Amino acid sequence: MPTENRTARLTILxxxxxxxxxxxxxxxxxxxxxxxxxxxxxxxxxxxxxxPWHAENDPAEKSTPTSGNPHARAR
Structure with a gap:
């Protein structure tokens, strides 16, 4: 598996x-x-x-039925 681009930082407390x-x-x-x-x-x-996750195939870049808030429920 190719190495992912690791340039973003996530800071948590x-x-x-x-x-x-x-x-x-x-x-x-x-x-x-x-x-x-x-x-x-x-x-x-x-x-x-x-x-499956593939860095070159980012699911966030594709339109999905639950785009936006992933916890939102359909009404």
Whole structure:
């Protein structure tokens, strides 16, 4: 799989204790926290879009019936 373009930054605030546990668990699987977060985001995108993620085939660029708010319900 080709390397993705990693130029966007995501900053989050979390509880310091959760961060410490997360970093320890990541180290236990020989992964960086960034690698794990990227995997979690990719998995989330795949679950919500119903399609495998391909960086060159960004689902956000295609029109979908649920465009806009992904949590909005049809009325």
């Amino acid at each position: 979390i509880d310091p204790r959760k961060k410490a546990v997360f970093e320890r668990l990541c180290a236990g699987e020989d992964a960086t926290p960034s690698q794990v977060v990227r995997r979690l985001i990719r998995d989330y995108i795949e679950q919500r879009s119903g399609r």
